[in-house]
Amino acid sequence: MAPALMRLVLALAVVSCCAAGQPGGRVDLWPMPASVTRGARTLYVARDLRLSTAGTGYKDGKAILADAFRRMVAVIQLDHAINGSYHGLPVLAGVNVAVRSPDDELKFGVDESYKLTVPATGNPIYARIEAQTVFGALHALETFSQLCYFDFVLGVTGLHWAPWTIVDKPRFPYRGLLIDTARHYLPVPVIISVIDSMVYSKLNVLHWHIVDEQSFPLEIPSYPKLSNGAYSYSEKYTINDAIHIVQYAEKRGVNVLAEIDVPGHAGSWGVGYPSLWPSATCQQPLDVSNDFTFKVIDGILSDFSKVFKFKFVHLGGDEVDTSCWTTTPRIKSWLVQHGMNESDAYRYFVLKAQKIAISHGYEIINWEETFNNFGDKLDRKTVVHNWLGGGVAEKVVSAGLRCIVSNQDKWYLDHLDATWEGFYMNEPLTNIYNPEQQKLILGGEVCMWGEHIDASDIQQTIWPRAAAAAERLWTPVEKLAKDTTAVTARLAHFRCLLNERGVAAAPLAGYGRTAPSEPGSCVRQ
Amino acid sequence: ANTIYGAIRGLETFSQLCVFNYDTKNVEVRYAPWYIQDEPRFAFRGLMLDTSRHYLPVDVIKQVIDSMSFSKLNVLHWHIIDEQSFPLEIPSYPNLWKGSYSKSERYTVEDARYIVSYAKKRGIHVMAEIDVPGHAESWGNGYPKLWPSLSCTEPLDVSSNFTFEVITGILSDMRKIFPFGLFHLGGDEVYTGCWNLTPHVKQWLDERNMTTKDAYKYFVLKAQEIAIDLNWIPVNWEETFNSFGGSLNPRTVVHNWLGPGVCPKVVAKGLRCIMSNQGVWYLDHLDVPWEQVYTAEPLAGIDDTAQQKLVLGGEVCMWGETADTSDVQQTIWPRAAAAAERMWSQLEAISAQDLETTVLARLHYFRCLLNHRGIAAAPVTNFYARRPPIGPGSCFVQ
Numbered sequence: 001m002a003p004a005l006m007r008l009v010l011a012l013a014v015v016s017c018c019a020a021g022q023p024g025g026r027v028d029l030w031p032m033p034a035s036v037t038r039g040a041r042t043l044y045v046a047r048d049l050r051l052s053t054a055g056t057g058y059k060d061g062k063a064i065l066a067d068a069f070r071r072m073v074a075v076i077q078l079d080h081a082i083n084g085s086y087h088g089l090p091v092l093a094g095v096n097v098a099v100r101s102p103d104d105e106l107k108f109g110v111d112e113s114y115k116l117t118v119p120a121t122g123n124p125i126y127a128r129i130e131a132q133t134v135f136g137a138l139h140a141l142e143t144f145s146q147l148c149y150f151d152f153v154l155g156v157t158g159l160h161w162a163p164w165t166i167v168d169k170p171r172f173p174y175r176g177l178l179i180d181t182a183r184h185y186l187p188v189p190v191i192i193s194v195i196d197s198m199v200y201s202k203l204n205v206l207h208w209h210i211v212d213e214q215s216f217p218l219e220i221p222s223y224p225k226l227s228n229g230a231y232s233y234s235e236k237y238t239i240n241d242a243i244h245i246v247q248y249a250e251k252r253g254v255n256v257l258a259e260i261d262v263p264g265h266a267g268s269w270g271v272g273y274p275s276l277w278p279s280a281t282c283q284q285p286l287d288v289s290n291d292f293t294f295k296v297i298d299g300i301l302s303d304f305s306k307v308f309k310f311k312f313v314h315l316g317g318d319e320v321d322t323s324c325w326t327t328t329p330r331i332k333s334w335l336v337q338h339g340m341n342e343s344d345a346y347r348y349f350v351l352k353a354q355k356i357a358i359s360h361g362y363e364i365i366n367w368e369e370t371f372n373n374f375g376d377k378l379d380r381k382t383v384v385h386n387w388l389g390g391g392v393a394e395k396v397v398s399a400g401l402r403c404i405v406s407n408q409d410k411w412y413l414d415h416l417d418a419t420w421e422g423f424y425m426n427e428p429l430t431n432i433y434n435p436e437q438q439k440l441i442l443g444g445e446v447c448m449w450g451e452h453i454d455a456s457d458i459q460q461t462i463w464p465r466a467a468a469a470a471e472r473l474w475t476p477v478e479k480l481a482k483d484t485t486a487v488t489a490r491l492a493h494f495r496c497l498l499n500e501r502g503v504a505a506a507p508l509a510g511y512g513r514t515a516p517s518e519p520g521s522c523v524r525q
Numbered sequence: 526a527n528t529i530y531g532a533i534r535g536l537e538t539f540s541q542l543c544v545f546n547y548d549t550k551n552v553e554v555r556y557a558p559w560y561i562q563d564e565p566r567f568a569f570r571g572l573m574l575d576t577s578r579h580y581l582p583v584d585v586i587k588q589v590i591d592s593m594s595f596s597k598l599n600v601l602h603w604h605i606i607d608e609q610s611f612p613l614e615i616p617s618y619p620n621l622w623k624g625s626y627s628k629s630e631r632y633t634v635e636d637a638r639y640i641v642s643y644a645k646k647r648g649i650h651v652m653a654e655i656d657v658p659g660h661a662e663s664w665g666n667g668y669p670k671l672w673p674s675l676s677c678t679e680p681l682d683v684s685s686n687f688t689f690e691v692i693t694g695i696l697s698d699m700r701k702i703f704p705f706g707l708f709h710l711g712g713d714e715v716y717t718g719c720w721n722l723t724p725h726v727k728q729w730l731d732e733r734n735m736t737t738k739d740a741y742k743y744f745v746l747k748a749q750e751i752a753i754d755l756n757w758i759p760v761n762w763e764e765t766f767n768s769f770g771g772s773l774n775p776r777t778v779v780h781n782w783l784g785p786g787v788c789p790k791v792v793a794k795g796l797r798c799i800m801s802n803q804g805v806w807y808l809d810h811l812d813v814p815w816e817q818v819y820t821a822e823p824l825a826g827i828d829d830t831a832q833q834k835l836v837l838g839g840e841v842c843m844w845g846e847t848a849d850t851s852d853v854q855q856t857i858w859p860r861a862a863a864a865a866e867r868m869w870s871q872l873e874a875i876s877a878q879d880l881e882t883t884v885l886a887r888l889h890y891f892r893c894l895l896n897h898r899g900i901a902a903a904p905v906t907n908f909y910a911r912r913p914p915i916g917p918g919s920c921f922v923q
Binding site for chain 2: 078080081083149150152155182183184185187189190193214215219227231232233234235236238240450451452453454455456457458459460496499500501502504505506507513515516517518519520521522523525
């Protein structure tokens with residue numbers, strides 16, 4: 001939408017917002033929960049809001065819930081000093097959290113549902129969260145944080161429109177964001193801040209595209225020279241950095257999907273081990289004829305299995321230009337010996353890598369070219385990662401395989417001309433009507449490829465467009481807007497919430513990560 | 526160190542000696558023994574933030590303060606209010622912040638105090654600015670009487686006692702928040718057309734035989750007196766000096782911005798000066814590459830050592846028209862770091878030429894250090910500021 005038109009829409013949307021205390025009008029939650037009812041009373045949130053876990057089987061041994069509660073309180077106070085008087089005001093004293101399952105392990109498909117109620121009266125008034133698992137409770141705390149606002153007149157935190165009853169659960173179990181640390185190294189604090197921001201819109205998979213042609217930044221204990229392929233001495237991650245990232249994410253309900261892209265996109269591997277290259281002048285793909293190649297892959301996956309606990313590993317397999325195999329004599333004769341042409345060898349490589357990953361306990365995700373070229377030969381549990389365009393997911397599920405949707409025309413964040421409206425309206429189940437096949441769509445992922453972004457501009461390239469996709473992946477389809485103009489004001493509000501929380505989310509108007517064109521209020525830009 | 530603030534600078538330098546060893550997984554200090562003796566060349570090394578053109582959440586201001594401490598900048602010039610919005614709570618005149626963009630784009634008095642104390646702990650002063658009489662349209666949202674008329678809304682109405690009552694109220698409230706000895710009263714870009722066009726103001730001028738230019742001087746000097754009564758040293762933008770320099774209170778610090786060659790004139794008249802020549806130190810001018818920022822010299826054209834002492838230092842200005850939370854840090858850094866060295870390091874230690882060989886690698890290293898500390902500093906070698914990296918590559922070469 002042209003910037004001028006966008007500003008007009010935003011201006012109208014702000015004007016039509018309801019006055020404080022009136023039900024009806026906009027519910028400023030993102031993503032929109034499955035079901036929301038509310039009243040007309042305003043409560044004030046105690047400065048020392050209490051967490052009570054009375055009557056729950058969940059022990060919180062890792063302090064997942066306690067730490068999340070602390071973070072939530074910090075975030076609703078937004079650095080404004082809460083020093084007004086609560087005298088005579090109806091005060092929400094605390095939150096009672098009841099988690100049914102004692103299991104605190106984050107796994108794919110974990111129950112993320114919750115029920116959040118905020119009563120209008122009580123003595124004392126306590127909000128209540130009920131969830132099957134602690135991860136549902138974490139989502140409830142995030143939703144609760146979005147009900148709160150700072151009252152500049154009274155100097156306290158307020159909560160409009162009690163009583164609230166919110167029953168919520170995600171539409172898809174896989175709601176991902178890809179980051180690329182090979183094209184530009186992203187320091188650990190930057191990855192941490194990306195994880196923090198994912199939590200605000202309930203994204204739950206960080207797809208870490210660690211290595212690619214340009215650099216190999218991760219320490220691999222089994223093959224220590226691999227990280228010689230890092231851009232420089234300090235643009236690296238130790239294995240402990242990776243463990244820290246995984247644990248940090250897990251505590252926030254975010255899974256980490258590691259990717260080791262083979263056989264293409266692997267030019268950087270040969271800096272430490274040149275025998276992995278077909279030749280010194282022809283460096284991609286990895287040498288299919290060499291046993292050592294697969295020993296290294298095995299070593300990498302073995303090291304991964306000690307760090308990355310998500311049940312899936314991503315083996316890449318995209319954009320494989322096999323010409324170096326046929327132009328390098330040694331490999332050419334290996335192909336001939338084995339009766340393979342180039343595409344046979346590509347298939348052979350991918351399937352062999354799959355078997356190695358399976359031997360380390362993983363299920364596999366591969367980019368869609370593997371399906372497009374030899375889908376019937378892939379391991380039957382392969383999840384196909386669609387990226388080339390629309391119309392692929394339906395073919396994958398017809399073939400009985402699972403799918404993750406990332407069609408580049410709508411969900412590639414590095415495509416700056418992909419608008420937030422396009423992100424919002426991109427429907428993973430397009431043309432898939434059979435309910436059994438619909439279940440095979442695990443969800444989707446927005447991809448922040450790193451060629452033209454680095455620590456200086458990654459967050460404002462990701463947000464707010466990733467949030468638009470986050471709602472598409474979380475909210476039930478009946479509650480999604482059919483027309484994005486119905487959503488503009490609410491997304492603008494969420495963008496400003498991100499800004500208040502220190503996340504450099506860009507203005508809505510214009511292309512991805514555009515600077516604001518002129519002075520103005522955050523909610524109108 | 527003589528003071529705790531010297532020790533804080535020392536700790537920052539120490540932190541930059543430390544490197545992580547990826548083989549031993551330890552943090553190391555290489556090339557010991559070190560002997561570093563250090564002190565700043567200028568006492569005033571500023572960064573200006575504009576929270577009127579875009580509201581910057583408190584969290585973002587804190588991040589900016591943190592990043593300032595890494596390059597030893599020590600004055601945060603907070604340009605709080607301007608034409609477009611009035612975000613700060615003023616207890617004496619509580620309607621003033623009705624001029625904020627929205628109910629939540631505001632700072633309470635406690636927020637302002639918190640920012641001041643957060644900065645102080647990092648050895649950073651906060652110099653607040655109340656720009657008068659121009660750049661003040663937002664004041665009239667809460668008190669329309671401050672406008673010459675409803676259709677002619679700037680500058681503030683010079684003919685009205687109420688205007689100066691409000692200024693007194695604002696400054697009194699701010700005196701309890703901002704302890705820094707200097708207070709900025711603005712005074713730039715004053716378009717006095719509305720004073721002539723509005724009958725009651727025109728009449729007031731005629732009665733006193735004043736031109737609009739006289740009235741401009743009258744306004745600025747009167748505001749200065751209010752600040753001085755509150756025990757502040759007034760800072761004013763250079764137009765005040767250019768228009769009536771001889772009449773300015775002798776304590777005034779003149780803030781240069783329009784171009785080069787101004788501080789020499791200011792100090793020749795015995796007044797103190799801060800340099801922010803917009804051709805080189807305005808960070809919103811995206812077409813000034815780091816080399817030009819680095820080579821800008823606050824003492825250019827000033828040879829007399831007594832006069833040199835009157836240049837307090839300089840300031841890079843992050844005007845907010847196109848900078849908000851989403852892009853403010855990568856517009857500020859790394860160019861502000863180039864200015865920071867110019868303001869801190871001794872002249873002999875600063876490279877005069879051949880910057881590619883003598884400075885670039887070190888600035889690259891510092892930019893990547895900022896990234897490692899979570900500061901979104903932009904690539905160094907792009908010509909335009911805050912542009913993305915041109916392609917994949919190491920932080921140290923981009």
